[in-house]
Amino acid sequence: MLAYVLRRIGAGLVLALLVTLVTFLMLSLSFGDVVRTLLGQSATPESVAAMTKQMGYDRPVLVQYGDWLLHLLRGDLGTSVYTSLPVGPSVVQRLAVTLSIIVPALLITVLLSISLGVWAATRGGVADRIAQGLSLVGYIVPGLLIAIVLVYLLAVRAKLLPATGYTPLSTDPAAWLHSITIPVIVLVIGGVANMAAQVRGRMIDELRRDYVRTLRTRGVSTTSIVVRHALRNAAGPALTVLSLEFIQMFGSALIIENVFALPGYGSYAFNASLQGDIPVIMGITVFGVLLVTVVNLGTDLANGWLNPKARLH
Incomplete structure (x- = not known):
């Protein structure tokens, strides 16, 4: 290993x-x-x-x-041509903003996708149709349209949340939560559409396998079969989808951060590209490649832990 x-x-x-x-x-x-x-x-x-x-x-x-x-x-990514600020700390600061949106969105996506996928696979019937319908809506409706609708409903009409802007967590946790809520919801809707369908499909395949029938004949409870056996075996492919979803959310940051005026990694990359700020673009490239590499490596290691047969030596 x-x-x-x-x-x-x-x-x-x-x-x-x-x-x-x-x-x-x-x-x-x-x-x-x-x-x-x-x-x-x-x-x-x-x-x-x-x-x-x-x-x-x-x-x-x-x-x-x-x-x-x-x-x-030597750890020196140079300085921005336009701001004269060091690129490394600037990228890290912007990356922290982006991850403060992506990480909560990813955690919520995982919880909802597993719940929805398992519910659809074990219940079938109406539950399955509801789950597939929700996934279909997530696929069809563009994220930008969802963002606009949520801003109108939650920020303009109800005035519950800010339409734009970002407050650091260290400054005011409550204001930070308010500032990321709508962007997180947008990312979660798209993420659940992808992951829930994958979890559902894998769970259906697992529940049809011979070992599940054997466990049932031995009197093992359905909850134990689903949680301890089927869900664990289905988790490997779902983890792969999760890593791809993380990368997709990371790419979606460019749109999300510009829509909501968030000072994150995506908006930083967008502005640097418009300005031709070469040191910043190179710094963003380095961090992006390393982050994708770390995520893929973490996914492989998690797959090996979940499935001993897939472990690499």
């Missing part, structure tokens, strides 16, 4: 290297545009050339990437 973990970490580092290299090569095509944006469109060719040399953009691209990589190994 240790060797497998080390291999996965090594693969993640190689992936991060390749992704950052490709990203840097693509960004190098816009170095001139960044300089002109900083100086203004009326800048003279001489001033553009001087600024290009000052920022080091006149050097070979691979030399620039190597210099950036050496600074990264």
Whole structure:
């Protein structure tokens, strides 16, 4: 298992290297545009050339990437071209905002998906149709439309929650909870639509297996069969869906954070892309790749713990 973990970490580092290299090569095509944006469109060719040399953009691209990589190994992601703030702490601060939305949404999604999926699989009939109908609604209705409707109902009409803005948890826990409630609900609706259907399908398959019939003939209670056996065996594929859902929620942050004016990772990436803030874009890329690698590794380890036959040595 240790060797497998080390291999996965090594693969993640190689992936991060390749992704950052490709990203840097693509960004190098816009170095001139960044300089002109900083100086203004009326800048003279001489001033553009001087600024290009000052920022080091006149050097070979691979030399620039190597210099950036050496600074990264020392824990230095550079400073923002526009704010002059260090990129590393800025990304961490924005990432904390995004995770404060995604983590509660993911926990609620797991609880609701397991409950709804098991209920549909064990009850059948009306319960199954209700569960499938709710999943279908989550698939069909766009998240942006759900967000707009919730803002209108909960913020504009009922005035129960703020429509936009974010309050840090450390500043005011109650205000923080109010500020993330609508974004979390939007993410949960989409997440449950995906996960509940998967849990339902896997539970139905497990409950039809021979070992379930054997346990029933031995007088084992239905609750014990569902919780201790069927649900555990169905959890592996559900965990894979959970990791994909986390990554999808992470990607949805770009839309959610811009809709609700949240100072998170997604809005930071969006603004950096519009401004051509290359150090920030590179920092965001590094954190994104590493986070995905950690989530996938955690999913594999959890699958191995749940299913001894799938454990890697």
